[in-house]
Amino acid sequence: MCGFIGLLKAETKWLDESERKEFENRNNLIHHRGPDDDGYYEDEHIIFGFRRLSIIDVQSGQQPFTYHDDRYCMVFNGEIYNYLELKAALEKQGMTFSTDSDTEVIIAMFSQKGVDTFRELRGMFALLIWDKEEQCLYGARDMFGIKPFYYKESEEGVYFASEKKSLLTESEQIDQEAFQHYFTYQYVPEPISMNEDISKLESGSYFIKAKDRQLVSYRYFQPDFKVKHYENKDWIERIQTALDQSVAMHMRSDVPVGSFLSGGIDSSFIVALAKRYHPNIKTFSVGFEQNGYSEIDVAQETADRLGVENYAYMISPEEYVAKLPKIIWHLDDPLADPACVPLYFVAREAKKHVTVVLSGEGADELFGGYNIYREPESLRVFESIPAPAKDLLARVADVLPEGVKGKSFLARGTTPIRQRYIGNAKMFEEEEKQSMLRNYRKEYYYQKVTAPLYDQIDHEHSVHQMQYIDMQTWLKGDILLKADKMTMAHGLELRVPFLDKEVFNVAREIPVSKKIANGTTKHILREAASGIVPDHVLNRKKLGFPVPIRHWLKNELYEWAKNLIQESATDHLLEKHVIFNLLEEHCKGKKDNSRKLWTVLMFMLWHQIYIEKRFDISELQGEDRTESKLVHI
Numbered sequence: 001m002c003g004f005i006g007l008l009k010a011e012t013k014w015l016d017e018s019e020r021k022e023f024e025n026r027n028n029l030i031h032h033r034g035p036d037d038d039g040y041y042e043d044e045h046i047i048f049g050f051r052r053l054s055i056i057d058v059q060s061g062q063q064p065f066t067y068h069d070d071r072y073c074m075v076f077n078g079e080i081y082n083y084l085e086l087k088a089a090l091e092k093q094g095m096t097f098s099t100d101s102d103t104e105v106i107i108a109m110f111s112q113k114g115v116d117t118f119r120e121l122r123g124m125f126a127l128l129i130w131d132k133e134e135q136c137l138y139g140a141r142d143m144f145g146i147k148p149f150y151y152k153e154s155e156e157g158v159y160f161a162s163e164k165k166s167l168l169t170e171s172e173q174i175d176q177e178a179f180q181h182y183f184t185y186q187y188v189p190e191p192i193s194m195n196e197d198i199s200k201l202e203s204g205s206y207f208i209k210a211k212d213r214q215l216v217s218y219r220y221f222q223p224d225f226k227v228k229h230y231e232n233k234d235w236i237e238r239i240q241t242a243l244d245q246s247v248a249m250h251m252r253s254d255v256p257v258g259s260f261l262s263g264g265i266d267s268s269f270i271v272a273l274a275k276r277y278h279p280n281i282k283t284f285s286v287g288f289e290q291n292g293y294s295e296i297d298v299a300q301e302t303a304d305r306l307g308v309e310n311y312a313y314m315i316s317p318e319e320y321v322a323k324l325p326k327i328i329w330h331l332d333d334p335l336a337d338p339a340c341v342p343l344y345f346v347a348r349e350a351k352k353h354v355t356v357v358l359s360g361e362g363a364d365e366l367f368g369g370y371n372i373y374r375e376p377e378s379l380r381v382f383e384s385i386p387a388p389a390k391d392l393l394a395r396v397a398d399v400l401p402e403g404v405k406g407k408s409f410l411a412r413g414t415t416p417i418r419q420r421y422i423g424n425a426k427m428f429e430e431e432e433k434q435s436m437l438r439n440y441r442k443e444y445y446y447q448k449v450t451a452p453l454y455d456q457i458d459h460e461h462s463v464h465q466m467q468y469i470d471m472q473t474w475l476k477g478d479i480l481l482k483a484d485k486m487t488m489a490h491g492l493e494l495r496v497p498f499l500d501k502e503v504f505n506v507a508r509e510i511p512v513s514k515k516i517a518n519g520t521t522k523h524i525l526r527e528a529a530s531g532i533v534p535d536h537v538l539n540r541k542k543l544g545f546p547v548p549i550r551h552w553l554k555n556e557l558y559e560w561a562k563n564l565i566q567e568s569a570t571d572h573l574l575e576k577h578v579i580f581n582l583l584e585e586h587c588k589g590k591k592d593n594s595r596k597l598w599t600v601l602m603f604m605l606w607h608q609i610y611i612e613k614r615f616d617i618s619e620l621q622g623e624d625r626t627e628s629k630l631v632h633i
Contacts (some may be wrong), residue, residue, distance in 0.1 A: 002063065003033030003162035003488070004075035004541050005049040006128045008137050008209060010157040011137040012044045023047060029621070032330075033162060035491045039063055041073050045211065046130050047076045047139065053355070053491055067107045071133050074107045077162050078125030079495065081249035083385045086120065113142075118206050118220050122249070122501045126201070128160055129516070137209040143221040144362065144499045145190070145203030145476030148484055150216075150332075152198045158209060163485075164332035167198055174611070177444045178333075181572070183433050184446040185427045186336035186599050187477040194333045194606070195481040203476050209468070222456075223471050223594070225464045228509040232527060236515060238506050239528035246500040247273040250358060258282040258354035260346060261310060263298030263540060265526060266360025266369075268533045270497055272306055274358055282353050285312045286346040290548035298540070313349050315342060317548075317556040324605060329620040330489040332604035335597035337478050338547035343486040348624055351490040361479050362499035365470045366507035368463060368515030369522040371425060375412065376462035377516060382413035390414050417462050418454040422446060423474040427599045436578045436600075449473065463512045550594040562602055568604035569612050 005027050016022060020042075026518035027038065027049030034051025041048045041064035048064040066073045082088070083102035088107055091097070097104055102123075109117040110129055115138065124146035129138045139160060141149045151160045152167045159167050178188045190200045201207060204221030230238070251257050251274060259271045261283035264356045274281050283303050287294025296312045303310035320341050327344050328334065350357050364370050382390065412420055434440045450469055457468045480496075487494040496501070510524060517523040526538055553561055565579055579600050586593040608614045 002053055002075075002077045003030040003051045004063075004126075004128065004160070005030070005162070005166045006075065006137075006160040007047050007156060008158045008160075008211075009045055009047070014042065014044055015047060021229070023049060026161070027051060028163075028328065029165050030163050032491055032621070032623075033488045036540055037062060041066070041075075043132065045135060046073075047130075048073065048128065048130070050075050053493060065101075065103045065104060065107060067104070068111050071131065072111060073130045073132065074103065074110075074127060076103050076106060076125060076127040078123060078127070078142065079252075080106060080123040080125065081246075081252060081500075082120075082122035084252075085154055089452060110138075115206055115208070115218075115220070119546065124495070124499075126162060135211045137603055138206065139209070140206035140220075141201045141203055143204045143223075143501065143504075144471070146484065146496060146499060148481070149201040150193065150198055151201060153215075154197075158215065164193055164195065164198055165329075168195065168610070172198075172610075174573075176252060176439065176441060180433060180437065180440065180444040181446060181449060182334060182336075182597060182603065183428045183437070183474070184426060184430075185423065185477065186427050186595075187481065188333045189449045189473055189477050203472075223468060223504070223508070225460055225468075225508050225512050231545050232514075232524070235510065235524050236528045237240070241524060242500075242503045242506045242534070243269065243497065243528075244273050244276070246278055246497040246503050247358070250495045250497045250500070251277050253356050255355040256282075256353065257356040257358065258350055259358040260282060260350070260360070261285050261299045261303060262360075263295030263302070263537065264360070265522070265529055265533055265537055265540075266363040266498065268302050268306075268537045269363075269525075269529045270358050270360050271302070271308060272529075272532045273307055273497075275306060279307075280309070282309045282311065282350075284312060284346050284350040284353075284357070286315060286342045286349075287312065288315055288342075288548055290326065290551055293548040298536070302534055302537055305536075311349055311353070315345055317390070317552050320552075321557060321560055323624075324602075325609060325615050326620050327486070327488075327622065328602065328605050329609050329615070330485045330619070331482070331606075334603045335478065335482060336595070336602040337425070338549050340482045340486060340599060342547065343482055346485045347490050347492050347494075351492045354492075356495060357487065357492045357496060358495050358606070359483065360498060361483055361496045362475065363522065363525065365467055365475050365479075366498060366504060367510070367522045367525040368467060368512070369525075370466075370470070371521060372421070372424065373463050373466055373521055374516055375421075376466075379413045380408075417465060418450065418458075421466055421469065422450045423469055425474065425478065425595075427459050427596055432596075436575050438573055438575060461512050463516060467510070468581070494607065534602060549598055550592055551629050553594050553597060554589075555585070558583075558587060561597065564601055564604055570604055570607050573607075 030051050033052045037052035039050045039062055050063045064075050080102040083105040087105045095108055118140045124142045126141050126147040126149040129498040148162055150164045150167055157249050161167050175192055175194060175196045178192045178194045182188050188194050191202050205217050205219050207215050209215040257278060259274055259281060261267050261271050285296050285299035287296035300310050304410055323344060325338055393410050394414035397407055400407040430445055453469055453472050457465050483494050514524040561583060565576060582593040582597055585591045586597060
């Protein structure tokens with residue numbers, strides 16, 4: 001687990017002293033990703049910088065890594081869990097290795113198979129490989145987008161980095177399309193970023209960039225569904241086997257491994273399986289003092305039932321807000337998911353005990369875990385209604401006053417899925433953005449993001465379409481982004497056993513009827529967890545990381561929010577009177593505007609950090625040494 005920066009130079013030359021110093025400064029901006037070591041490689045065409053967090057082959061896994069008489073040079077962020085199996089296969093072919101690292105296995109495979117290598121890797125990765133002989137640069141990102149990968153073309157050449165902050169200059173401009181999409185999705189959807197000219201390599205993709213030629217990217221993985229039909233007992237066995245093997249592989253490490261533990265089935269399942277391989281595994285939980293917004297009690301009961309240690313941390317509204325600037329700086333782009341903050345705190349506490357943590361991200365997307373996935377079943381009655389009648393019902397829904405019972409049901413039932421569902425978070429409608437954004441452009445309507453995705457999956461069941469949309473947007477744009485950035489902020493490696501190639505190969509075959517059944521989501525996963533996960537967890541209502549911003553914005557955080565809106569130098573971008581109205585409506589209890597307000601507030605804070613430059617970067621970058629209120633259970 002590490003971070004990198006690379007530059008494919010526009011001119012054939014070596015960097016002079018000042019250019020080299022600037023490059024090193026860019027690499028040092030991501031010191032938190034690799035506090036154990038750094039390294040550089042340069043020839044007349046390329047320069048790589050690297051920060052290392054030592055996990056596997058601590059003694060000899062340094063990068064940049066050269067291979068085949070220095071023909072290849074590689075920087076790599078991530079972990080390959082099947083590297084031992086791949087290495088054994090290569091050794092049978094007569095290849096020898098000088099280290100025990102997964103890095104050497106990747107580059108050895110690449111020397112034989114080229115870009116076909118990426119399809120065989122079971123793990124999380126973002127990597128660059130320079131072929132000195134062919135003067136060609138290759139880059140790749142893992143199939144789900146667990147690890148980040150940014151790039152930017154400039155006068156100096158093409159830059160590549162693990163974090164966007166390493167690519168920024170003083171003259172960066174906000175990308176208007178990203179700006180508008182953010183206020184709908186609460187994140188910036190790939191491949192764009194909030195800064196013009198900085199893009200993300202999409203998940204499941206690789207690129208080839210030959211000297212003096214354009215960068216061209218290709219997909220090597222596209223999620224799909226291949227439904228099969230088995231008896232329940234067979235599904236349960238297949239799921240348990242795939243997850244157990246995945247957890248075993250994800251625990252390969254030369255340093256201590258722990259796990260996050262909430263009150264839900266996903267993390268509990270991971271911990272229960274992990275205990276088989278590491279009986280003394282430590283677990284970490286977080287919550288809030290606000291009544292109804294903490295899963296600590298449930299997590300501690302789960303830890304007790306499983307016989308593992310649990311460390312719990314309670315977050316106050318004051319420290320929640322105090323850490324927001326540091327959190328937004330680490331995120332690179334604004335992200336309005338309030339769960340970023342508890343994830344930041346639980347990662348900080350875990351780092352005091354371990355270097356690697358397991359987590360349950362990805363289970364909902366693969367196994368059908370979101371409550372919204374039950375919507376197609378509830379709207380099935382509309383499938384038999386003729387089109388003219390359906391149009392009439394849509395007009396009725398449109399004229400009914402807000403709050404009238406049945407209005408939402410009629411509106412959803414008469415709206416095609418590709419128009420009503422764009423992923424798990426939908427903040428502002430286009431009409432709302434037109435009134436709030438000063439330079440609104442209608443060509444950047446939010447369905448521009450999802451329409452091409454629906455075209456790829458329109459033959460599938462509605463639930464599969466929703467899962468696909470989430471895997472291609474929400475999962476990597478929100479869930480995995482915050483998971484990577486909040487853990488790496490503390491030099492902690494997070495691993496996600498659900499997002500494994502072999503687990504996906506099982507999940508893609510499960511019929512919708514096995515996912516959405518008996519009034520629950522993830523039905524067959526719950527069946528597979530029965531007897532492994534404690535009973536009190538199996539059928540609990542899904543909470544995720546609940547955050548009491550709805551209450552706080554009326555009380556403890558009201559003045560903070562009001563001041564941030566007033567002080568933010570975003571008058572040229574936003575109609576502040578609209579935002580103040582949202583705040584006052586919320587404060588008076590007329591509407592719950594908390595998520596919309598949070599979306600605006602996080603953009604304003606991002607603007608203060610990255611555009612207005614109001615914060616001292618050295619303080620935001622510095623290690624968080626806050627004394628914790630840790631409770632050991």
